[in-house]
Each structure stands twice: as structure tokens, then as C-alpha cells.
Amino acid sequence: MSFVLGRLGQTVLVLLVAAFVSFSLFRYVGDPVNNMVGQSASLADREAMRAALGLDDAFILQFARFVGNALTGDFGMSYRFGQPVATLIAERFPATLELALISMLIATGLGVPLGVWTALNRDHWLSQVLLAASLIGVALPTFLIGIALILFFSVWLGWLPSFGRGEVVRIGGWTTGLLTVGGLRALVLPSITLGVFQLALILRLARAEMLEVMRADFIRFARARGLKPRAIQYRHALRNTLVPVVTMIGLQFGNVFAFSIIVETVFQWPGLGLLVIQAIQFADVPLLAAYLVLIALCFAVINLAVDLAYVAIDPRVRSGGGVRRTA
Amino acid sequence: MSALLSVQGLRVEIAQRHRVLTAVDDVSFDIAAGEILGVVGESGAGKSVTGTAVLGLLERPAYQAAGRILFDGRRIDTLDEDAMRALRGREIAAVFQDPLTSLDPLMTIGDQLVETMRTHLDLTQAEAVERAARLLAEVGIPAPRERLASYPHEMSGGMRQRVVLALAFCCEPRLIIADEPTTALDVSIQAQILDLLRAMCRERGTAVMLVTHDMGVIAEVTDHVAVMYAGRLVEVGPTRRLLAAAAHPYTRGLMASIPDMYRRDEELMQIPGSMPRLDAPVPGCAFHPRCPQALARCAGERPPSFTTGASQVACWLADPAGRSAA
Ligand SMILES: Nc1ncnc2c1ncn2[C@@H]1O[C@H](COP(=O)(O)OP(=O)(O)OP(=O)(O)O)[C@@H](O)[C@H]1O
Ligand code: SF4
Ligand SMILES: [Mg+2]
Numbered sequence: 210m211s212f213v214l215g216r217l218g219q220t221v222l223v224l225l226v227a228a229f230v231s232f233s234l235f236r237y238v239g240d241p242v243n244n245m246v247g248q249s250a251s252l253a254d255r256e257a258m259r260a261a262l263g264l265d266d267a268f269i270l271q272f273a274r275f276v277g278n279a280l281t282g283d284f285g286m287s288y289r290f291g292q293p294v295a296t297l298i299a300e301r302f303p304a305t306l307e308l309a310l311i312s313m314l315i316a317t318g319l320g321v322p323l324g325v326w327t328a329l330n331r332d333h334w335l336s337q338v339l340l341a342a343s344l345i346g347v348a349l350p351t352f353l354i355g356i357a358l359i360l361f362f363s364v365w366l367g368w369l370p371s372f373g374r375g376e377v378v379r380i381g382g383w384t385t386g387l388l389t390v391g392g393l394r395a396l397v398l399p400s401i402t403l404g405v406f407q408l409a410l411i412l413r414l415a416r417a418e419m420l421e422v423m424r425a426d427f428i429r430f431a432r433a434r435g436l437k438p439r440a441i442q443y444r445h446a447l448r449n450t451l452v453p454v455v456t457m458i459g460l461q462f463g464n465v466f467a468f469s470i471i472v473e474t475v476f477q478w479p480g481l482g483l484l485v486i487q488a489i490q491f492a493d494v495p496l497l498a499a500y501l502v503l504i505a506l507c508f509a510v511i512n513l514a515v516d517l518a519y520v521a522i523d524p525r526v527r528s529g530g531g532v533r534r535t536a
Numbered sequence: 537m538s539a540l541l542s543v544q545g546l547r548v549e550i551a552q553r554h555r556v557l558t559a560v561d562d563v564s565f566d567i568a569a570g571e572i573l574g575v576v577g578e579s580g581a582g583k584s585v586t587g588t589a590v591l592g593l594l595e596r597p598a599y600q601a602a603g604r605i606l607f608d609g610r611r612i613d614t615l616d617e618d619a620m621r622a623l624r625g626r627e628i629a630a631v632f633q634d635p636l637t638s639l640d641p642l643m644t645i646g647d648q649l650v651e652t653m654r655t656h657l658d659l660t661q662a663e664a665v666e667r668a669a670r671l672l673a674e675v676g677i678p679a680p681r682e683r684l685a686s687y688p689h690e691m692s693g694g695m696r697q698r699v700v701l702a703l704a705f706c707c708e709p710r711l712i713i714a715d716e717p718t719t720a721l722d723v724s725i726q727a728q729i730l731d732l733l734r735a736m737c738r739e740r741g742t743a744v745m746l747v748t749h750d751m752g753v754i755a756e757v758t759d760h761v762a763v764m765y766a767g768r769l770v771e772v773g774p775t776r777r778l779l780a781a782a783a784h785p786y787t788r789g790l791m792a793s794i795p796d797m798y799r800r801d802e803e804l805m806q807i808p809g810s811m812p813r814l815d816a817p818v819p820g821c822a823f824h825p826r827c828p829q830a831l832a833r834c835a836g837e838r839p840p841s842f843t844t845g846a847s848q849v850a851c852w853l854a855d856p857a858g859r860s861a862a
């Protein structure tokens with residue numbers, strides 16, 4: 210329990226640092242007043258604006274206000290779109306999250322079993338093929354994969370859409386493409402594009418860890434105990450392999466969010482990535498600041514989830530509290 | 537008279553890119569039911585490789601190149617993997633050096649015991665749990681029923697080695713290969729674990745191949761001793777006889793290197809020089825560069841194993857023909 214609390218504390222700290230960076234960006238990159246009222250405003254107007262925005266207050270007060278607003282989801286108005294930043298992000302967030310989730314699902318669902326299989330069947334020709342393919346998967350640039358997939362499956366074969374989210378269904382404030390055929394079809398190419406690198410990475414790590422564990426003393430002893438190969442491979446080796454693999458999957462999930470900017474551009478995917486590209490082009494500082502905080506939040510949540518997964522998998526992490534009964 | 541374990545002419549080779557190394561050669565010994573055989577020799581002599589071969593756990597690049605291994609009169613080195621697996625843990629169990637790494641860190645010790653028993657014996661879950669608790673009590677673990685739910689990291693090294701002993705004994709095997717079962721432990725705990733091992737074996741009539749560096753252990757625990765040097769057995773015989781009157785110069789060197797028979801540490805070898813490496817085998821008697829009594833023929837001719845009294849000795853000094861000639 211203390212472990213989890215400690216991690217929660219760390220998470221809050223990381224978020225505060227992210228908020229601080231994001232606030233500094235907001236406050237000191239360009240002049241917010243200039244950005245809002247435009248070049249033509251009079252000096253008096255500017256002063257009034259400054260006062261209204263509280264820009265003359267003490268730094269720490271301004272930061273506190275920023276954090277306070279952020280906690281209520283208020284990140285101000287976008288310079289570019291003239292809408293509340295929170296609304297813009299809320300609109301785009303589901304598209305990116307669904308894309309990231311599906312691609313990680315593909316990468317994990319294929320990467321772990323294939324990695325384990327190649328470790329257990331090292332001399333099989335298919336292992337060699339998979340290993341070589343995974344090297345290519347790690348090396349190929351994401352946008353190239355996207356373009357190649359579009360060319361093949363959209364342009365030549367005409368099987369799958371090459372841009373957009375297809376049909377989406379709105380449930381409360383959330384738009385999902387997972388419930389319609391059109392939405393799912395639209396997800397295929399972008400999620401594969403985003404997932405290839407992760408798949409290759411997870412496959413290679415799962416394989417390396419599995420090979421390592423299979424050499425461990427306790428596996429040798431398990432064999433000396435006469436356990437069946439399946440029990441040794443899955444009950445003992447695989448579970449020990451999962452600890453580092455889960456860590457990496459968690460970390461990569463954060464990266465998938467970052468990589469999604471490229472994929473969203475290639476597939477004109479209406480997610481956060483596209484929004485951020487536009488925000489960067491127009492120096493839309495409030496939007497960028499909010500995006501930064503959101504990404505930090507995502508990483509923090511993922512890390513927390515990884516830690517909790519640790520607690521579930523590895524008894525060495527569970528410190529002292531409640532010993533489970535066997536049988 | 538048929539032995540429980542009979543190793544005959546065992547040779548283990550290790551394949552390397554351009555050559556083949558011989559780690560163990562022409563090793564023959566018997567272990568009778570209930571007998572404790574100590575195996576000694578310098579590091580790299582081939583003790584672990586021999587034990588691993590008996591367990592059928594040799595792994596690439598090592599493999600058995602010659603010889604036969606018989607268990608209870610039945611040849612086991614030619615069994616297929618599944619038949620050998622069924623024997624392992626059931627009839628022939630193992631205890632390895634490091635209790636800290638022998639147990640799966642993610643599984644409770646109760647589950648590891650139950651899993652081993654249910655692999656080999658026809659037991660229900662409840663029966664297996666019951667038996668696991670009794671075993672833990674027998675190996676001297678306090679509050680055994682509660683301890684079933686413990687993970688290895690929650691126990692000390694000595695406690696973990698007790699758990700490993702429980703795992704070795706859980707299916708009532710007839711032979712245990714114990715490869716330096718106490719070397720990794722605190723000196724104060726070593727004697728306890730050895731006493732426990734001996735007591736459990738004596739009670740059940742379990743035979744043991746006990747690999748050790750410790751001549752004190754040999755003196756206290758074993759019935760017979762096999763001395764290995766450079767992949768070969770140089771002397772095998774009753775412990776009493778070897779301690780009192782070792783025939784092989786190498787064995788005598790080992791004895792001389794222990795000032796006090798009951799000192800328990802690893803400073804076994806103070807014979808000048810070192811054992812030949814696998815990739816630079818010595819012709820003739822492998823010990824001759826270090827042997828204080830080497831004869832002229834020792835450098836060129838390898839001594840076969842001569843029977844002197846109850847011992848087998850691979851040394852020209854033990855050659856009945858040579859002695860009469862000298
Ligand atoms: N898988 C392997 N690959 C290469 N060499 C090996 C392998 N296994 C054993 N050897 C070599 O075989 C020889 C005998 O090793 P073994 O482990 O049996 O020695 P030992 O008598 O048990 O020594 P120690 O007292 O250090 O445990 C050593 O020279 C070792 O390097
Ligand atoms: S055979 Fe010769 S060299 Fe070898 S131990 Fe005997 S006397 Fe020494
Ligand atoms: Mg050894």
C-alpha cells in the first residue's frame with residue numbers, strides 16, 4: 210500500500226512540473242496580450258487586458274491560478290480557433306486514444322506471443338524470418354509504412370479508407386469509431402501503421418527476456434523437479450518474462466501518443482496530433498500548454514498502471530501487506 | 537550385487553566451433569541404495585557435469601559421447617525426454633548450490649511443492665497441500681502451514697535451502713544429486729543443512745551423490761568417496777579407507793591440504809600447480825606435472841584403474857605388476 214501511495218505522490222509531483230513548464234510556456238513565449246487583442250489595440254486596452262488576465266500579479270499567484278484553472282479543465286481560449294481549449298481537446302482526444310489503444314492492442318497481442326514462440330523455437334526457420342522482419346519493423350520510418358499501406362490497400366486494392374475516422378457514434382461527450390463497421394475499417398490502416406514499430410520492439414524484448422529467463426537457475430531446477438515442459442515454459446518462464454515486458458509496453462504506450470502525430474498527419478486522422486500540428490503552426494500557446502499537461506497526465510496514468518501491474522505480477526513488490534493463501 | 541546407480545565409462549564432450557573438448561572421460565562408479573557417495577575434486581574437474589549427465593540435463597553444447605548410466609538396473613541415458621522427465625524429481629531428485637535462485641520468485645513455496653508432487657504422484661490438491669505442510673515441518677520450517685503461502689524472497693537463504701530439500705524429497709526419490717548444496721550458505725548454517733540432508737536420507741534410505749569441496753563434509757557424511765581430476769576419476773573407495781590411507785597421490789594431496797579434518801571451508805587445494813584446462817589436455821597421467829611421485833612412464837602412459845582392496849585407483853603406483861617389478 211505504501212508503495213502505491215509513494216507512486217501517487219511521485220505522479221502528482223511530475224504533473225506539477227509539467228504544469229510549471231506548460232505555464233512558463235504560456236506566460237513567457239510571446240506576449241499573451243498581444244496574441245489576444247492583436248497589434249492594433251491601444252495601450253489603455255492592453256493595460257486593461259493585462260489587469261483582467263492577472264498578468265501583473267506575483268508569479269507564484271499566477272501559477273497557482275493556472276493550476277487551479279487546469280484542475281477545473283479551464284485552459285483558456287485557443288488563439289487560433291477562438292474556442293475554449295478544453296472543448297477542442299475533448300473533441301479530439303477520443304480519436305487519438307482509440308487509435309493508440311488499438312495499435313498497442315495489436316502490437317501486444319501479436320508481439321508477446323510471437324516473441325515467446327521465437328524464443329522457444331529458436332531453430333525454426335519461421336523464427337529467423339520473424340526476427341529479420343522485426344528488425345525491418347524497428348528500422349522502417351512510420352510515415353513510409355503508412356504511405357505504403359495506403360498505396361497498397363487503398364489506392365490499388367481499394368479495400369480500406371485512406372483518411373479520416375469513418376463513421377463515429379457519439380456516446381455522451383465521447384465519439385467512438387469502434388461501434389461501426391465504417392469506423393473500424395477506418396482504424397485498420399492507421400493503427401497498423403502506428404503499431405508496427407511497437408510490435409517489432411515488443412517481439413524482440415519478449416524474445417530476449419524469455420531466452421534470459423529460460424537460462425535461469427530456477428528453470429534448471431524446475432526441470433530437475435521433472436515438471437512438464439509446458440508448465441516450465443508458461444507457468445514459470447513466461448510469468449517471469451512478463452515483468453519487464455509489461456514495463457516496456459507501458460512506456461511504449463506513451464510513445465505511441467507522441468508518434469501518433471505522424472500517423473494522424475499521414476491519414477488525416479482527426480485526433481490530437483493534427484490539432485497540435487495546427488497549434489504549432491499558429492503558435493497557439495494555450496492549446497500547446499494544455500496539450501503538454503495532457504501528455505504528462507497520460508504518461509503519469511500509464512506509469513501508475515504499470516506499477517499496479519507490477520504489484521499484481523510480482524510478490525517482491527508487494528511490501529509486507531496481506532499474504533495470500535495457497536490452495 | 538546390483539547398484540542403484542551405475543555409471544559406466546561415461547564420457548561427456550563439449551562441442552566448440554572448431555574442436556571438441558572432453559569434460560568428463562571414462563568415469564565409472566556405483567552408488568548402492570541408501571549410500572552416500574561424496575564427489576570431490578578441484579574446480580572444473582567435471583563433478584557438476586557428471587551429476588548433470590545422471591539427471592539427463594546436459595544441454596548444448598555438452599552431450600554424452602560414450603558410456604552407460606543405469607538406474608535400478610535399467611539404462612536411463614537412452615530414455616526419451618518424456619520418460620526421463622518422469623524419472624526426474626520422482627526417482628532421481630536434485631539439490632543445487634544456490635537456494636536463492638533455485639526457486640521461482642513469483643510462486644509461493646506451497647504452490648511449488650504442490651506442483652512438483654502433483655506432476656509425479658496421484659494426489660488431490662488437498663492431499664498435496666497436506667503433504668507439503670508435513671514436509672516443511674520435517675525440514676524444520678516453523679509454522680509450516682502459514683509458510684506454504686510465503687514467497688521465496690520472504691525467507692532467508694538457509695530456510696530456502698530447506699525448502700529446496702523439501703522439494704527434492706517430496707516424491708520420495710531413491711537418489712538425490714546434491715551439487716554443493718551448502719556452498720552458497722552461511723558457514724553457521726551449512727552444518728545444519730547437511731545434518732538435515734543426512735538425517736532425511738538415512739531415515740528414508742535415500743542414496744545421495746554429494747558433490748562438495750569440503751573434506752570435513754566428506755568425513756562426516758559420506759560412505760564412499762570419488763575423487764575427480766581433470767574429468768576422470770582418480771580414486772574411488774570407502775570414506776574411512778581414503779581418509780586413513782589414500783592410495784592416489786592427488787587424494788593424498790587433498791588430505792594433506794586439510795590441517796584439521798573438521799575445518800569447514802573451501803581451502804581444499806594447496807597442491808602446487810593447477811589442473812590442466814579442457815583445451816590443453818595433458819597426455820599420460822593428467823596429474824603428472826604436479827605429482828611428487830611421478831614415474832618415468834607417467835608422462836606417456838595413462839594409468840588404468842587398478843583395484844586395491846576396496847578401492848579403485850588410477851595410478852601407476854597402484855599397479856600390482858609395477859610394484860613387484862620395483
Ligand atoms: N556448457 C558448457 N560449455 C562449455 N564448457 C563447459 C560447459 N559445462 C561445463 N563445462 C566445462 O567442463 C568442465 C567441468 O565443469 P564442471 O562444472 O563439471 O566442474 P566442477 O567439477 O563442477 O567444478 P566446480 O567445483 O567449480 O563446480 C569445466 O572446465 C567447465 O568449464
Ligand atoms: S600415475 Fe604417476 S603421475 Fe599419475 S598420480 Fe600416479 S604416480 Fe603420479
Ligand atoms: Mg560444479
